Amino acid sequence: MATCNVGGTDRIVRGVLAVGLTVLAALTFRSGRRVTGLLALVGAIGFGFNASTGYCGLNDALGIDTTDE
Numbered sequence: 001m002a003t004c005n006v007g008g009t010d011r012i013v014r015g016v017l018a019v020g021l022t023v024l025a026a027l028t029f030r031s032g033r034r035v036t037g038l039l040a041l042v043g044a045i046g047f048g049f050n051a052s053t054g055y056c057g058l059n060d061a062l063g064i065d066t067t068d069e
Contacts, residue, residue, distance in 0.1 A: 002055050002060065003055070004053075004054035004055055004067055005054070005055060005056060005059045005060055005064065005065045005066065005067060006050050006051070006054050006055060006056045006059060006066055006067070007054060007066050007067030007068070008066065008067070009066075010066040011050075011051050011054060012051075014047045014048075014050045014051040015047070015048070015051035015052075017043075017044075017047045018044045018045075018047040018048035018051055019044075021040045021041070021043045021044035021047065022040075022041070022044040022048075024037075024040040025037045025038075025040035025041040025044060028040060054067070
């Protein structure tokens with residue numbers, strides 16, 4: 001397993017973004033805008049994964065570690 005590179009405030013922000021994008025996805029799916037809903041859902045899954053595991057592949061590739069914040 002990879003080490004944690006997302007911590008503190010960064011994790012909270014990603015969690016809030018995941019919830020917000022989930023709501024946006026639900027609303028856009030209900031209004032019939034499937035592409036927008038799908039993109040929002042993909043973003044929600046990505047941010048949710050980052051927030052729940054504490055790991056971000058992009059942070060790892062760029063050498064960013066926010067666990068010390």
